[in-house]
Amino acid sequence: MRVFCASIATETNTFSPLRTDFSDFAQSFYAAPGDHPETPTLCSAVFPALRKRAQQGEVTLIEGTATWAEPGGLVNARTWSRLRDEVLAQLRAALPLDAVVLGLHGAMIADGCVDCEGALIEAVREIVGPNVRIGVTFDPHSHLSARRVDNADIITVFKEFPHTDFVETGEACVDLTLRAARGEIAPVLSVFDVRMIDVLPTSRAPMRGFVDKMMALEEDGTALSVSAIHGFMAGDSPDLGAKIIVVSDGDKPAGDALARDLGMELFSFRGTTKPEFLAVEDALAQARDAKTGPVVIADVWDNPGGGVAGDSTILLRTAIEMNMTSMALGTIWDPMAVRLCHAAGEGTVLDLRFGGKTSAFAGAPIDATVTVVKTASNAVQSFGASVVPLGDCAVIRVGDIEVVLNSNRSQAFSPDLFTNLGIDITTRKVLVVKSTNHFHGAFASVAAEILYAAVSGPYPNDPTRTDYTRLTRPLWPIVEAPFDLETA
Numbered sequence: 001m002r003v004f005c006a007s008i009a010t011e012t013n014t015f016s017p018l019r020t021d022f023s024d025f026a027q028s029f030y031a032a033p034g035d036h037p038e039t040p041t042l043c044s045a046v047f048p049a050l051r052k053r054a055q056q057g058e059v060t061l062i063e064g065t066a067t068w069a070e071p072g073g074l075v076n077a078r079t080w081s082r083l084r085d086e087v088l089a090q091l092r093a094a095l096p097l098d099a100v101v102l103g104l105h106g107a108m109i110a111d112g113c114v115d116c117e118g119a120l121i122e123a124v125r126e127i128v129g130p131n132v133r134i135g136v137t138f139d140p141h142s143h144l145s146a147r148r149v150d151n152a153d154i155i156t157v158f159k160e161f162p163h164t165d166f167v168e169t170g171e172a173c174v175d176l177t178l179r180a181a182r183g184e185i186a187p188v189l190s191v192f193d194v195r196m197i198d199v200l201p202t203s204r205a206p207m208r209g210f211v212d213k214m215m216a217l218e219e220d221g222t223a224l225s226v227s228a229i230h231g232f233m234a235g236d237s238p239d240l241g242a243k244i245i246v247v248s249d250g251d252k253p254a255g256d257a258l259a260r261d262l263g264m265e266l267f268s269f270r271g272t273t274k275p276e277f278l279a280v281e282d283a284l285a286q287a288r289d290a291k292t293g294p295v296v297i298a299d300v301w302d303n304p305g306g307g308v309a310g311d312s313t314i315l316l317r318t319a320i321e322m323n324m325t326s327m328a329l330g331t332i333w334d335p336m337a338v339r340l341c342h343a344a345g346e347g348t349v350l351d352l353r354f355g356g357k358t359s360a361f362a363g364a365p366i367d368a369t370v371t372v373v374k375t376a377s378n379a380v381q382s383f384g385a386s387v388v389p390l391g392d393c394a395v396i397r398v399g400d401i402e403v404v405l406n407s408n409r410s411q412a413f414s415p416d417l418f419t420n421l422g423i424d425i426t427t428r429k430v431l432v433v434k435s436t437n438h439f440h441g442a443f444a445s446v447a448a449e450i451l452y453a454a455v456s457g458p459y460p461n462d463p464t465r466t467d468y469t470r471l472t473r474p475l476w477p478i479v480e481a482p483f484d485l486e487t488a
Helices: 020-027 048-053 077-094 115-126 145-151 166-181 207-219 252-267 281-288 314-321 335-344 482-487
Strands: 002-009 029-031 060-068 099-104 132-137 155-156 187-193 225-229 243-249 293-300 325-334 349-354 366-383 386-398 402-404 430-433 449-453
Touching: 002 048, 002 166, 020 029, 020 060, 020 077, 020 386, 029 325, 029 386, 048 099, 048 166, 077 115, 099 115, 099 166, 115 132, 132 281, 132 314, 155 166, 155 243, 155 335, 187 252, 207 225, 207 243, 207 252, 225 252, 243 252, 243 366, 281 293, 281 314, 281 430, 281 449, 314 366, 314 386, 314 402, 314 430, 335 349, 335 366, 335 386
Parallel strands: 002 060, 002 099, 099 132, 132 155, 293 430, 293 449, 325 402, 325 430
Antiparallel strands: 029 060, 187 243, 225 243, 349 366, 366 386, 386 402
């Protein structure tokens, strides 16, 4: 059995002041055919999964390009064209094939192409024909279009947020796609539009129980696969919003019914899923007054994983004004400040301007006399089995606050963001991370308490106030009762 795999992935915040080009992919992760590392990345877990099958003699694997850009703004047209054409040329050269497996994100939007993943899957289908099985993995923070559903045979989506199951999702996609290619199953996709957009962390109720239910339905054979698309509220897409995907074994009526039942259950959770979001002053005061630490504070809206710069200074400036002590913050994206710190060297005291460079909504740059505590080249953090590059980094001390400056944008995933740079988190009372919820899995075991601070900035976090130009369907909370409108 001949199988081709490839991965083009990023998450596009169409409201971000940033722009994305090929250098962002090259800087974050780019592997030419055959060069994918043994460890998976968030959207390329299908590569190691297929390599295992190839090593067992089950398939002949032809690898294409695998690349990922840290979430950012609109992808320019030449970058999208280059990556699409590169993979499609590799696909044509790999023919004939029995199956194609693609590791995608699902929220990539380019200048001139609103549905990049849909266009790619459709082009793959046109090349391989109707009899080759196509399997795709998506991040739940994506936009599920009919174009994708019409051209794929298998779609699996990370169930967890934080996405701790990306490896299992890739393996499930590979397994189902190969079974379909061998004729062992006859996959049929059923999709239900939930007509809502919300923040749906699965580390807490009610989403925790919903994920457990989806897994149980797979385990007992009710469906081959069950997935929930959460949607990505920072992407101006006509397919914005939550959807349920059920893959049944040749039984579309049953799949449709199950998708609808699960979709209406998910809709019933609207407005109840988010953790308590605190004002920045309240979060800092609560952490300062806690009896034990470390207390972790998530700066949820200055999250590079949502496509913003991650250089907001608002929370840090407030902490300085409140005379916070025993605190570490990671990260502030500022390549120029990192370069100045590397030039100055560890132990140097200097006047430094840092942060606040990319948006009028992220606070002004901070001017302070700082001590360069640590410099590091090509620093990394971990996200499960994946290695996430931070680029050159510097740790600076402002008063009794240590700040990690990085040159590769990345949200916080793991405590080793700090410990790899010499910060002993066990001696810090407060840890501030820039992430919405992906930090939770790794930090929960070391945190005395986890708080979420909502600082408005360049991430559009209130759909009722966001200027979506492509959305034509009614969605909660923009519309209070979208299903009533549908039947009116």
